[in-house]
Amino acid sequence: MTTAEEFFGSDSLGLAVFERMSSLLEEPIEVRVSRSQVAFRRRHGFAYLWLPGRYLHAPTAEVVLSIALGRHDPSPRFKEVSHPTPRHWMHHLEVHSLDDIDEQVTAWLIEAAARAT
Numbered sequence: 778m779t780t781a782e783e784f785f786g787s788d789s790l791g792l793a794v795f796e797r798m799s800s801l802l803e804e805p806i807e808v809r810v811s812r813s814q815v816a817f818r819r820r821h822g823f824a825y826l827w828l829p830g831r832y833l834h835a836p837t838a839e840v841v842l843s844i845a846l847g848r849h850d851p852s853p854r855f856k857e858v859s860h861p862t863p864r865h866w867m868h869h870l871e872v873h874s875l876d877d878i879d880e881q882v883t884a885w886l887i888e889a890a891a892r893a894t
Contacts, residue, residue, distance in 0.1 A: 791840045797878045823889035838871030844889050
């Protein structure tokens with residue numbers, strides 16, 4: 778796959794979330810599409826959209842947004858938070874509607890993008 782449109786296919790929520798995120802983030806942002814996710818990058822990746830229905834038997838959300846922060850954020854909105862390296866905390870947010878990409882999520886994305894330079 779080479780474009781986000783191809784990745785999301787008929788998943789209208791996934792594409793809408795991608796478009797909303799693209800409009801919220803300031804340039805320069807690079808988008809990389811793989812078979813498993815759509816990554817937002819600067820020098821490093823900082824946000825990833827993926828479709829759990831492709832990997833899980835009974836997903837609880839249509840879309841997941843994973844955000845790489847340099848700290849643990851205790852928000853109950855995150856389904857899971859992992860600490861894969863000493864400098865990175867991955868925060869996994871289930872997205873059920875476009876309204877889930879609100880001011881709080883925008884602030885996390887801006888914080889993550891600033892760290893990725």
